[in-house]
Amino acid sequence: MKSTADNHVLPDKLDIRDMVDGDRDAVCQLILELFDEFIGPGYSEQGRRRFHRGTRKQVQRDYWQDGGFRKLAFSGNELIGVIGVRDGTHVHWLWVRRDWHRRGIARLLMRIAVDTIRLQIPQANRLTLNASPYAVEAYKRLGFRTAGHENIRKGIASTPMVMDLFADPDSAENPVADAGDSKAGSQ
Numbered sequence: 001m002k003s004t005a006d007n008h009v010l011p012d013k014l015d016i017r018d019m020v021d022g023d024r025d026a027v028c029q030l031i032l033e034l035f036d037e038f039i040g041p042g043y044s045e046q047g048r049r050r051f052h053r054g055t056r057k058q059v060q061r062d063y064w065q066d067g068g069f070r071k072l073a074f075s076g077n078e079l080i081g082v083i084g085v086r087d088g089t090h091v092h093w094l095w096v097r098r099d100w101h102r103r104g105i106a107r108l109l110m111r112i113a114v115d116t117i118r119l120q121i122p123q124a125n126r127l128t129l130n131a132s133p134y135a136v137e138a139y140k141r142l143g144f145r146t147a148g149h150e151n152i153r154k155g156i157a158s159t160p161m162v163m164d165l166f167a168d169p170d171s172a173e174n175p176v177a178d179a180g181d182s183k184a185g186s187q
Contacts, residue, residue, distance in 0.1 A: 014105075016112060019070035019082070026079045027072070028059040034095050039132045047155025058084075058092065067120075068092075071112055073105055083109040088121050091129035110142050114165065125165055130158035 019027060032055055040048045067088035073081035073096075080100045084093035091113065096105045117124050131139045133150065136159050140146075144161040151158055 015074045044155045081105045127163040
């Protein structure tokens with residue numbers, strides 16, 4: 001069976017592919033730059049240091065061995081976005097370069113992640129993530145709802161969120177299928 005992720009229409013010169021070892025430095029740089037600009041200013045010094053350390057470690061891990069994957073979006077040779085899923089159905093990264101915000105990249109990456117999960121785990125009924133305070137509203141626009149209160153752990157604030165995967169991926173009720181985009185960060 002061919003994944004519907006292979007059938008997405010991409011803007012000119014946009015390429016989506018799996019992350020490979022040679023991408024690790026660029027992925028780490030993209031995430032940390034965006035964190036420092038959008039999310040880090042709201043965190044304590046302890047939280048910022050912990051996020052930086054944790055991200056460097058996460059970039060080195062091979063999540064596909066634990067039922068996960070990472071997809072990267074490129075415009076030409078420039079990395080413009082990344083989505084990472086671990087444990088089969090938990091989004092641990094969704095980052096899009098600032099100059100590509102609100103152009104459909106986050107929504108496209110999320111749609112590809114949902115399609116990939118549906119292919120790999122057909123019985124999956126929900127997708128989870130922990131949203132930074134900055135990204136809660138963006139994730140709501142992507143079809144997530146809050147699933148608890150904001151938590152602060154070791155200086156890092158996040159809100160648990162969930163997306164139900166019951167809807168037909170092409171239906172009007174599925175926000176991931178609609179146009180638009182948002183800037184987001186997750187853990």
